[in-house]
Amino acid sequence: MTAPSRRSLDGLVLAPVADQAPGQVGTRTRFAYHERDGVVWAEYAGGDVVRGHLVGTREGDRLDFRYVQLKHDGTTSSGHCVSAVGETADGRIRLEETWEWESQEGSGTSVVEELAPGPQEGTGA
Structure with missing residues (x-):
C-alpha cells in the first residue's frame, strides 16, 4: 500500500482481494461506500452474503465501524x-482491515480495494 489517502470513499465500490473463511465475505462481495463529514457507511452483498450494512466514522486515514449481515442460510x-x-x-483506494466478530467467535485481517474502472458487477444492495 502506498501513502495514506484523503480521497473520499463516497460513491466507490470496493471488493475483497481474497476469500475469507467459508460463509463470510469473499471476492464476489461488493461494498458500495458512502462518506459525509467523517461518517462512513456501506451496503454490501454477494457470495454468501444476502445483505450487509456497515456504519462508522473516518478520522484521517482510519475507519472505525460496526457491521451486520444476513447470509443465504438465514x-x-x-x-x-x-x-x-x-x-x-x-491510485485506487485500498483498505487494510482488522476485524472481530461480536456475535460469534473469530477475528482476522482482510484487504478490500476499489474496483478498476470499466464494466463491473452490481452491488446487489
Whole structure:
C-alpha cells in the first residue's frame, strides 16, 4: 500500500482481494461506500452474503465501524472493524482491515480495494 489517502470513499465500490473463511465475505462481495463529514457507511452483498450494512466514522486515514449481515442460510452476524485507508500503486483506494466478530467467535485481517474502472458487477444492495 502506498501513502495514506484523503480521497473520499463516497460513491466507490470496493471488493475483497481474497476469500475469507467459508460463509463470510469473499471476492464476489461488493461494498458500495458512502462518506459525509467523517461518517462512513456501506451496503454490501454477494457470495454468501444476502445483505450487509456497515456504519462508522473516518478520522484521517482510519475507519472505525460496526457491521451486520444476513447470509443465504438465514443466519445473521455482526462485528467491529478498524481499517487503514491507503492507495494501490495505480491510485485506487485500498483498505487494510482488522476485524472481530461480536456475535460469534473469530477475528482476522482482510484487504478490500476499489474496483478498476470499466464494466463491473452490481452491488446487489
